[in-house]
Every structure is written in C-alpha cells, then in structure tokens.
Amino acid sequence: MFDVDLIRKDFPVLSRELPGGRSLVYLDSGNSSQKPNQVIDTMRDHLAHHYSNVGRAHHTLGAESTAAYEDARDAVAAFVSAPSRDEVIFTKNASEALNLVAYAFGNPIATDERFRVGPGDEIVVSEMEHHSNIVPWQLLAQRTGATLRWFKVTDEGRLDLDDLNDLVNERTKIVSIVHQSNVLGTVNSVSPILARVREVGALMMLDASQSVPHMPVDVTELGVDFVAFTGHKMVGPSGIGVLWGRRELLEAMPPFLGGGEMIEAVWMDRSTYAPIPHKFEAGTPPIVEAIGLGAAANYLTGIGMADVRAHEKELTGYALDALGEVPGLKVIGPRTNISRGGTISFTLKNLSGDDIHPHDVGQILDDAFGIAVRVGHHCARPLHLRFGIPATTRASLYLYNTTDEIDALARGLHHVQKVFG
Amino acid sequence: MIAESMYQELILEHYKHPQGRGLRDPFDAEVHHVNPTCGDEITLRVKVDEGKVLDVSYEGQGCSISQAAASVLHELATGATVEESLGVVDEFTRLMQGRGQVEADEDVLGDAVAFAGVAKYPARVKCALLSWMAYKDAVVRSA
Numbered sequence: 355m356f357d358v359d360l361i362r363k364d365f366p367v368l369s370r371e372l373p374g375g376r377s378l379v380y381l382d383s384g385n386s387s388q389k390p391n392q393v394i395d396t397m398r399d400h401l402a403h404h405y406s407n408v409g410r411a412h413h414t415l416g417a418e419s420t421a422a423y424e425d426a427r428d429a430v431a432a433f434v435s436a437p438s439r440d441e442v443i444f445t446k447n448a449s450e451a452l453n454l455v456a457y458a459f460g461n462p463i464a465t466d467e468r469f470r471v472g473p474g475d476e477i478v479v480s481e482m483e484h485h486s487n488i489v490p491w492q493l494l495a496q497r498t499g500a501t502l503r504w505f506k507v508t509d510e511g512r513l514d515l516d517d518l519n520d521l522v523n524e525r526t527k528i529v530s531i532v533h534q535s536n537v538l539g540t541v542n543s544v545s546p547i548l549a550r551v552r553e554v555g556a557l558m559m560l561d562a563s564q565s566v567p568h569m570p571v572d573v574t575e576l577g578v579d580f581v582a583f584t585g586h587k588m589v590g591p592s593g594i595g596v597l598w599g600r601r602e603l604l605e606a607m608p609p610f611l612g613g614g615e616m617i618e619a620v621w622m623d624r625s626t627y628a629p630i631p632h633k634f635e636a637g638t639p640p641i642v643e644a645i646g647l648g649a650a651a652n653y654l655t656g657i658g659m660a661d662v663r664a665h666e667k668e669l670t671g672y673a674l675d676a677l678g679e680v681p682g683l684k685v686i687g688p689r690t691n692i693s694r695g696g697t698i699s700f701t702l703k704n705l706s707g708d709d710i711h712p713h714d715v716g717q718i719l720d721d722a723f724g725i726a727v728r729v730g731h732h733c734a735r736p737l738h739l740r741f742g743i744p745a746t747t748r749a750s751l752y753l754y755n756t757t758d759e760i761d762a763l764a765r766g767l768h769h770v771q772k773v774f775g
Numbered sequence: 776m777i778a779e780s781m782y783q784e785l786i787l788e789h790y791k792h793p794q795g796r797g798l799r800d801p802f803d804a805e806v807h808h809v810n811p812t813c814g815d816e817i818t819l820r821v822k823v824d825e826g827k828v829l830d831v832s833y834e835g836q837g838c839s840i841s842q843a844a845a846s847v848l849h850e851l852a853t854g855a856t857v858e859e860s861l862g863v864v865d866e867f868t869r870l871m872q873g874r875g876q877v878e879a880d881e882d883v884l885g886d887a888v889a890f891a892g893v894a895k896y897p898a899r900v901k902c903a904l905l906s907w908m909a910y911k912d913a914v915v916r917s918a
C-alpha cells in the first residue's frame with residue numbers, strides 16, 4: 355500500500371527546518387530529487403566498510419567493491435527490464451550518456467554503416483528537448499556536415515507529428531527525443547515515431563531522464579535503440595547516470611573515452627577493447643554513486659513504480675486544478691491530466707495584468723514559505739523561445755509530495771501577487 | 776519569513792516606477808548584455824561629454840532585482856562624472872560579490888545600498904549586476 359506519510363519518513367531532508375523556522379516544501383524534484391535513508395545508508399556503509407577500486411584490486415575489499423558495483427548494474431538492469439546487464443553502461447549523468455551515443459556517429463573509427471554520418475545525412479530532435487539532447491547533436495552536425503532537424507511543439511505542448519514522414523526519411527541516421535519533457539510534463543508517445551524510424555532504417559534514442567524516475571519503464575517494450583537517464587533525479591546520488599543500448603549496437607560502436615578498464619590489451623601503437631559494458635567505462639568509475647543508484651532502483655522497486663506513477667497522477671490532477679484557480683496563471687504545457695507527468699511550468703501575472711518575473715516568484719515562495727521551485731528556462735531555451743517567453747516557474751512533483759504542499763504553493767502564489775501587485 | 780531583506784521597499788518602488796527607462800538618442804555606445812542562466816537581457820546606451828555622463832538609457836526584460844538595479848544605476852550615473860560613476864560601480868560590485876559579509880559604503884552607494892540583501896543570494900547577484908556590468912562596458916566603449 356502506497357503511504358506518502360511513511361515514504362516521507364524515509365527522506366530525512368523533508369523534515370528539516372529552513373532558516374527562520376520555515377518548513378521545507380520541496381517541489382523541485384525534476385531538477386534533482388531528494389534521497390532516502392536507504393540510499394544514504396548504503397553509500398555510507400560502503401564507504402565505511404567495503405570501499406576500494408573496482409575491477410582491478412585483487413583483495414577482499416576490491417572484491418567486495420566490485421561485487422557491489424556490479425550488483426548495482428543488475429539492479430538498474432532489472433529496474434528498466436534490460437534484456438542483459440551488459441547493456442547497462444554507467445556514465446556520469448544523462449548528458450554523458452547522450453554525448454556517448456552522439457560521438458559514436460561520424461567517428462572515423464566506426465566501421466558500421468549505421469554510424470556513418472556525413473553531409474546529406476540528417477539527425478532529428480525536437481523543440482522540447484533539454485539542452486543535453488540538443489547540443490551533442492548540434493556538435494555532431496558540425497563535425498560531420500550533417501543536417502539537424504527537429505519536431506515542432508504544438509500550442510498545447512505536444513510533439514507535432516504532422517511532418518513525421520518528411521522529418522524522418524531515408525537520410526535520417528538517428529532520432530533522439532525526450533520521453534517526458536522536463537518543462538511541459540508531456541509524455542511523448544514513442545510508437546508512431548519508432549515505426550517511421552524503422553521504416554527508414556534509422557536509429558532511435560530516448561532521453562528518459564524525466565520518465566524513468568516517475569513511471570515503469572521497460573526498455574524492451576519501448577523498442578528503441580538507446581535510452582539515457584540520470585541517477586540524481588531518481589532518488590539516487592549525483593555523479594552517476596545510465597546509458598542503456600542494444601547489445602548489438604553497443605558492440606558495433608567505437609569506444610567513447612579511452613583509459614583504464616576499457617581495454618583488453620594495449621600495445622604502444624594500438625589497443626583492443628574490453629567487451630561491453632566495460633568498453634564504455636574508462637577509468638575509475640563513480641563507485642559509491644553507482645552503488646547508491648542501485649539502492650535507489652531497489653528502493654523505488656520496493657515502493658512500486660506503478661504506484662509512484664498513480665500517486666503523481668493524482669497529485670498532478672490536484673495541482674492543475676489548484677493552479678487553474680490562481681488568476682493570471684498560465685500553464686505552459688498540457689492542461690489536461692492525460693499523457694503528462696507531474697512537472698508543471700507556468701507564467702504568472704499580478705492582478706493588474708503585469709508579468710511577474712519567475713525569479714521573483716521563486717524568491718518569494720522560498721523566502722516566505724520555504725517552497726522550492728525552479729525558475730528560468732530549465733535548460734530548454736528553444737522551448738521557451740517557441741512559446742515567446744524568457745522563463746517560467748516550474749513545480750515538479752515526486753513520490754514524496756502531498757496535496758498539502760500543492761495548497762501551500764497556491765497560497766504562496768497569491769502572496770507573490772500581493773507583493774508585486 | 777526572510778523575504779523582506781531582499782525586497783526592500785526602495786527596490787520594489789524602482790521596479791514599479793523605473794527611472795530613465797527607454798533607449799534614447801544621442802548616444803556614444805550601445806551594449807547588449809545577457810544573463811545566460813536565466814535569459815534576462817538589457818540593452819544600454821551611454822552619452823558622455825567631457826568626462827561627464829549626460830545620459831544612461833536602457834531597455835530590457837528581467838526580474839524586479841535586475842530592473843530596479845538598472846533604474847537606480849540611471850539615477851546615480853546620470854549627471855555624475857565618468858570617474859565618479861565607475862567608483863560607484865566598483866563599490867556596488869564589491870558589495871554584491873561580498874556574499875553578505877561586506878559592509879556597504881552608503882556615502883558612495885546612495886540608494887544602491889538597498890541591494891545589500893541581494894548579496895546573500897548567489898543566484899541573484901548576477902541579476903543585480905547585469906545592468907551595472909553593461910554600463911561599465913558601455914563607458915569603456917564610448918571612450
């Protein structure tokens with residue numbers, strides 16, 4: 355049984371007091387989530403009793419660290435139903451996972467036709483991407499002379515698939531799309547795009563940074579080729595992220611970073627590489643962070659991702675209603691609680707109809723009520739340009755949030771309107 | 776509640792009634808500065824004659840802190856000598872970058888001391904400094 359009060363007890367920070375005696379209302383999990391004791395204790399225990407380097411230390415501690423690190427890979431693989439644990443590559447974050455794949459393309463070392471990119475080839479993203487799923491592809495286009503194209507976003511904040519057959523065509527090498535938008539909350543439906551991607555023989559990547567933490571994700575069911583996500587948004591630590599990819603593709607890809615542990619044998623003039631996943635994990639990895647991510651995956655599995663999604667859906671409906679009643683508030687993104695997650699971005703006017711800048715909204719919410727939201731363009735500037743606004747205020751919900759906190763947000767926004775009236 | 780320490784009445788006053796807003800001719804230099812973390816922007820012009828600042832005019836979008844800071848800058852710099860005004864910019868910068876530990880020199884800063892509370896909020900210091908850095912840049916270019 356999902357019990358939000360019990361869940362909140364797992365997260366020590368949620369009961370702390372902010373300076374001035376304010377209690378914390380944390381509505382910024384889309385930015386980074388808080389951590390439960392289960393993750394904190396696992397990391398502390400590892401550092402205190404087991405820590406050593408992984409893969410190369412031939413002693414008891416080395417063996418224990420290696421086992422814990424590889425167990426974490428199993429936990430993450432199970433969490434997203436990966437067909438094989440070897441398909442789970444630990445990276446620093448989602449950004450690195452996206453870059454890893456982008457750098458496999460147009461790399462002269464890559465012999466596989468699917469990764470050859472040059473002038474005339476096309477790369478497709480969308481207008482609702484986080485900068486992490488735009489810039490690596492811009493760089494790829496610049497390196498290779500390929501053309502970057504993108505799906506537009508409708509006024510309601512959905513992907514505009516009208517141009518699908520034109521945008522994704524025989525020249526397309528890769529389509530990389532966000533699964534759940536970090537601004538709009540929109541959950542994109544993958545299958546129509548994937549069907550076209552398969553028709554033209556391209557590859558497809560999903561930026562699942564905002565979906566894996568919030569809903570059951572089964573990479574096999576999704577059917578795409580690559581999935582990126584990041585530990586710190588799913589109650590795990592920062593410094594650890596994941597690339598899942600199909601074995602056959604990961605094996606065909608050239609290494610990304612060179613260094614220790616990613617090799618099989620090294621001569622002065624050449625090297626052979628370790629099998630996946632180690633081929634993509636050069637150097638000492640973020641060991642304790644990976645172990646913490648494994649604990650996070652197990653924690654979420656223990657709660658049940660279907661229940662996490664159901665709880666967030668209920669909260670999202672409640673929040674859309676509550677915010678809908680604040681005069682002068684405009685939600686940027688779907689206003690119906692369908693195919694959307696608990697990320698709600700909005701603009702706010704005062705009662706005379708003047709815009710209140712999100713910085714001012716966020717500052718008053720924090721200072722006066724201890725409410726943490728994110729303000730700005732949320733690393734999605736093109737999306738804000740699309741809507742003709744410089745910035746938004748964003749409340750993002752997670753398993754530990756409550757309807758009381760949403761009420762506090764609504765009250766806080768009324769107060770903001772008074773201050774800037 | 777700790778909001779009051781940043782949103783001084785004077786700041787809100789300048790925000791609601793910005794002084795000297797709007798781009799004017801003639802001018803010697805025009806600059807455009809952006810705060811990349813939040814997208815706040817300012818276009819700022821200066822008119823200087825024989826070491827004296829005749830006008831500081833500006834147009835921009837941003838939060839109350841950045842808008843009020845531009846308004847206060849206009850009041851302080853217009854009519855001052857370039858040298859005096861740059862002295863104020865330096866003192867204001869020192870205050871903003873002091874992480875709330877720096878005692879403001881009210882004689883130099885005048886109304887700009889109202890921003891002292893902003894220095895405790897690292898994320899907002901750039902908002903306060905946006906127009907002031909633009910001004911410094913414009914003065915250099917006008918020379």
Ligand SMILES: Cc1ncc(COP(=O)(O)O)c(C=O)c1O
Nearest residue numbers: 447448449484486536561563584
């Ligand atoms: C949709 C999306 N993609 C990518 C990222 C980047 O994640 P990270 O900063 O952990 O690499 C984020 C988070 O900021 C995100 O929300």
